[in-house]
Amino acid sequence: MENHFLKVGKDRYRDYIRFLSNGNELTIINHVKLDHYLYGVVPSEMPSSFPIEALKAQAIAARNYTLRNVNKHIKEGYNLCDTVHCQVYSGLDWEKDSTNKAIDETKGMYIYYNGELIDAVYHSTSGGYTEDSSQVWGNDFPYLKPVEDIYSKDSPNSSWTLQISSSELNKRLVSAGVNVGEVLDMEVLETTSAGRVQKLKVKGTLGEQVLGSSKIRAILGSADLKSTWFSVRKEGSSGENNTAYVLDGNNEKADKINLNNAHIIDGQNKQTASRGIISRVINKNNTETLGGLYNHTGQYYIIEGKGYGHGVGMSQWGAKKMAEEGYSYEEILKHYYSGVDILYNDW
Numbered sequence: 001m002e003n004h005f006l007k008v009g010k011d012r013y014r015d016y017i018r019f020l021s022n023g024n025e026l027t028i029i030n031h032v033k034l035d036h037y038l039y040g041v042v043p044s045e046m047p048s049s050f051p052i053e054a055l056k057a058q059a060i061a062a063r064n065y066t067l068r069n070v071n072k073h074i075k076e077g078y079n080l081c082d083t084v085h086c087q088v089y090s091g092l093d094w095e096k097d098s099t100n101k102a103i104d105e106t107k108g109m110y111i112y113y114n115g116e117l118i119d120a121v122y123h124s125t126s127g128g129y130t131e132d133s134s135q136v137w138g139n140d141f142p143y144l145k146p147v148e149d150i151y152s153k154d155s156p157n158s159s160w161t162l163q164i165s166s167s168e169l170n171k172r173l174v175s176a177g178v179n180v181g182e183v184l185d186m187e188v189l190e191t192t193s194a195g196r197v198q199k200l201k202v203k204g205t206l207g208e209q210v211l212g213s214s215k216i217r218a219i220l221g222s223a224d225l226k227s228t229w230f231s232v233r234k235e236g237s238s239g240e241n242n243t244a245y246v247l248d249g250n251n252e253k254a255d256k257i258n259l260n261n262a263h264i265i266d267g268q269n270k271q272t273a274s275r276g277i278i279s280r281v282i283n284k285n286n287t288e289t290l291g292g293l294y295n296h297t298g299q300y301y302i303i304e305g306k307g308y309g310h311g312v313g314m315s316q317w318g319a320k321k322m323a324e325e326g327y328s329y330e331e332i333l334k335h336y337y338s339g340v341d342i343l344y345n346d347w
């Protein structure tokens with residue numbers, strides 16, 4: 001193999017470089033052979049220390065992705081950008097021997113379904129079950145169907161716990177434009193057949209809102225809420241703090257209610273929970289309070305989840321485990337992509 005490269009600043013690139021001037025902006029384009037491009041992509045997508053058969057599976061998935069998305073930036077005068085928007089591409093200095101070897105040894109190999117290149121999406125770890133693409137993005141592909149994935153059951157992040165305080169949750173909701181007041185509870189309304197959350201109801205002092213799965217991950221942050229396969233429960237601030245004493249117009253003796261279970265009904269019989277409506281609520285010291293009873297600072301939510309990423313297609317940690325157990329790249333790809341063929345094509 002020739003050792004020909006070019007430098008842009010400190011970074012070295014293979015093949016050749018072209019500069020595209022557009023007003024004040026200069027776009028630097030690396031014209032690079034497909035496999036030379038993959039040399040700079042695969043080590044950014046999967047740890048180069050993973051076993052060779054997992055790296056080969058990743059190399060072929062990335063090759064498929066590249067060909068299917070080759071016109072993504074065609075209007076801007078190039079094929080693919082070098083960020084996560086397309087695939088992270090870092091040039092020559094990030095190449096690793098192991099990933100280069102995986103690319104060389106799978107040269108010209110692609111994944112097909114019924115003669116068509118598949119959209120070979122992948123994620124970090126499924127947590128035990130992969131997901132149906134139609135339930136995540138709405139596009140139905142016969143090869144992106146849920147499969148049981150025992151190989152992803154003991155990887156990092158195959159299960160995880162996120163603890164988030166009520167006030168932190170409020171902050172993140174409000175900054176995402178969702179204002180239900182102070183959050184009183186969260187409830188899973190719908191899941192996919194594989195068990196991932198599709199709809200989550202957030203109840204607050206100002207009302208409630210139903211959030212879709214992509215919105216939930218955007219609000220909580222995809223590094224915190226590692227996947228949408230989770231359950232949620234509320235903890236903290238129990239007992240006295242949540243007990244209120246209520247007087248009606250005819251009785252001087254106060255009734256005790258638990259605010260965690262209280263529903264406030266207004267004159268139109270619509271359920272609301274604004275502080276104005278509970279102005280008749282007094283606390284146990286017989287002093288009337290308007291806002292203090294909704295003191296949820298001690299409250300927090302425990303979110304217990306499985307897997308990391310969208311869960312569709314190949315699980316990278318599952319691929320690692322399969323390779324360790326002696327499976328080939330072909331067996332790995334056929335486990336995660338239903339009904340596919342791995343074929344050679346020199347175009």
Ligand SMILES: [Zn+2]
Pocket residue numbers: 072073080081082083085086087
């Ligand atoms: Zn891009």
